[in-house]
Amino acid sequence: MRVLMLAAPGAGKGTQGGLIAEHFGVPHIATGDLLREHVSGETDLGRQVKGFLDKGELVPDGIVLDMVRGALQAAKSDSGGYVLDGLPRTMEQARAVYRMTVELDMTADIALYLQVGQDELVRRLLARAEQEGRADDTEEVIGRGLALYREVTEPILGWYERRGILVSVAAERPVEDVTREVLVALKVLSAVVDQLPDSDRRSIDLTGLGAAFGAASE
Ligand code: AP5
Numbered sequence: 001m002r003v004l005m006l007a008a009p010g011a012g013k014g015t016q017g018g019l020i021a022e023h024f025g026v027p028h029i030a031t032g033d034l035l036r037e038h039v040s041g042e043t044d045l046g047r048q049v050k051g052f053l054d055k056g057e058l059v060p061d062g063i064v065l066d067m068v069r070g071a072l073q074a075a076k077s078d079s080g081g082y083v084l085d086g087l088p089r090t091m092e093q094a095r096a097v098y099r100m101t102v103e104l105d106m107t108a109d110i111a112l113y114l115q116v117g118q119d120e121l122v123r124r125l126l127a128r129a130e131q132e133g134r135a136d137d138t139e140e141v142i143g144r145g146l147a148l149y150r151e152v153t154e155p156i157l158g159w160y161e162r163r164g165i166l167v168s169v170a171a172e173r174p175v176e177d178v179t180r181e182v183l184v185a186l187k188v189l190s191a192v193v194d195q196l197p198d199s200d201r202r203s204i205d206l207t208g209l210g211a212a213f214g215a216a217s218e
Helices: 013-024 031-040 044-055 061-077 091-103 118-132 139-163 175-195 210-216
Strands: 002-006 028-030 082-085 110-115 166-170
Touching (some): 013 110, 031 061, 061 091, 166 175
Parallel strands (some): 002 082
């Protein structure tokens, strides 16, 4: 199972990414977590990126891509699967990660998009600020992160849709309802994905199912 998580800050990439990774027994490679570990460990890389994280700006591509290459190489010698969370954030990163995964023979099977409205994103991030005190959970940085998402990340969804690997899920629901729907979709797709030539793949939009899915599968 090889999944890219695509969604706005606060949509639940970390929450769902961790659960998916655990379920399929693959590493959860979260660029934000890796970068924050470097910052708190005061490594050279951490010192280079701290200013970007504090302002909610994107860390330069070279740094993020090198870091992820190492994690993907480790994943390849393990199960070969991964949940990549937080990358790509721009079209350049999308192309770079595609080239990298072609080279490593581990291109993503699915790009998972978690759909959440703007008001709920802000509510979750402000709530997290109170609970966890993450350094970048201030109103200003949250606003910058959401603006950057709309400007440079959201437009790349169309690229994955055209490649036929985008799965869109309504994620403004309780965590467990989202997880249930995501895992069912991934299990069904993982059973067929290797049999399908790229030209026969189709993106799937489950956002219309919403609460009905949760109710039907109780
Ligand atoms: P990163 O850590 O990736 O931050 P982000 O994209 O802003 O994502 P978040 O962690 O804020 O949200 P999430 O979608 O993971 O949601 P979560 O599960 O935590 O990146 C941080 C920084 O690193 C960036 O600003 C940038 O500087 C740098 N960076 C990272 N990747 C980069 C890249 N590729 N290129 C350049 N720079 C990069 O959930 C949020 C909250 O909501 C939690 O409290 C959670 O408990 C709650 N929640 C989750 N799901 C639900 C639900 N269904 N209902 C109610 N609450 C929920």
